[in-house]
Amino acid sequence: MRYFNELLIEIGKEIRAIRISKNMTIYDLEHKSGVSNKQISFIERGLSPFDFETLVNLLVGLEISLQQIVTPENTYIFQKMIKYKKELTDKETNN
Template identity: 30%
Template structure:
């Protein structure tokens, strides 16, 4: 079993437990998420990939913060908790691109702080996060990014930021690349 299969299987098992703990049938969850019962069943059995939109919809259906689906142990963080241990986090595939994302803290005010392992010879599926502020630091490896119409080659220690522009990445190398990201909504005041 691959790492991705293990991740999907673990998340699927947790989603099944969560659904049952809420007293929901597969058909109930399908109705809440506007998805088919077959899709819900495939997710619970670890046979479907989930992207952020899927996770957001599931979190809304369960009335949970999205960050809760990244927790391995399923325990809800108390408001006074300020530490999230490495073994409490679950890395998830953000899309079918080859990126494994690890949410580093619970989301606060729409701010995402996460780490991604970009597999060799992979690329983002499409430009993402248009309309958000995105910042990143390449921790390990090399990556190519496109911000708007500008193309950049980055290595370990390089950082970047984008203010509301389309963003995409490419790892054409034989080694993985690790990037730490912060994603936040644009403020209402354009001069902020």
């Protein structure tokens, strides 16, 4: 989906930055979140899609709220994604 990968990359960058700022290794976050170190690595590099439950587990492991990873950049991408999806839906409705 257009913009989806871009959004995942930005969220992954935020997760990595917060993890590092807390002096946590990927293994520390794995232990605290229950998400495998391999999946965390993929998420941080934007190589793996993830579901909301995984995101919540990572937030719990990092001891942060969702608002702490919502940056102006990923909010903008999310808004573009919604607009794009709406345009696609409108096109399908008009055909």
